[in-house]
Amino acid sequence: xxxxxxxxxxxxxxxxxxxxxxxxxxxxxxxxxxxxxxxxxxxxxxxxxxxxxxxxxxxxxxxxxxxxxxxxxxxxxxxxxxxxxxxxxxxxxxxxxxxxxxxxxxxxxxxxxxxxxxxxxxxx
Numbered sequence: 651x652x653x654x655x656x657x658x659x660x661x662x663x664x665x666x667x668x669x670x671x672x673x674x675x676x677x678x679x680x681x682x683x684x685x686x687x688x689x690x691x692x693x694x695x696x697x698x699x700x701x702x703x704x705x706x707x708x709x710x711x712x713x714x715x716x717x718x719x720x721x722x723x724x725x726x727x728x729x730x731x732x733x734x735x736x737x738x739x740x741x742x743x744x745x746x747x748x749x750x751x752x753x754x755x756x757x758x759x760x761x762x763x764x765x766x767x768x769x770x771x772x773x774x
Contacts, residue, residue: 660688660763664756682756683743689756689763690740693733697721700770729769736762 667673667681694717697703701724709716714737721730739759743751 660685660692661760663688678753679751682751682753685756686736686739686743686751686759689759690733690736693736693763693766696770697729697733697766700773701726729766732762732765 664681664685667684668678673681694714698705698717701720703717703720705713705716718730718734721727721733736759739755739762742749743755
């Protein structure tokens with residue numbers, strides 16, 4: 651089951667920004683950065699909701715690795731790997747501003763997101 655609040659929000663954000671005629675190259679890059687961020691958190695929250703993953707207060711301090719561990723404990727290593735790739739893209743988008751983010755980076759993250767969505771929809 652996909653939470654409709656998260657599903658599709660990154661696509662909408664990027665689509666609206668790219669459709670605007672006044673958006674410059676740097677603004678486009680910021681749209682891709684924001685889209686990558688939203689796709690990661692969409693996948694993260696949907697996985698946690700779908701598999702009813704609960705975190706202890708200690709795990710919440712290391713939440714990104716905690717979800718990886720919980721997915722692997724459920725033999726969902728492939729999903730954990732995809733989520734980790736998404737996390738790495740998100741870290742680049744959020745923190746490495748000297749590294750350019752292109753449409754292809756967004757599209758890669760979008761493909762990862764769709765893989766996770768497809769898996770969750772098959773499990774529903």
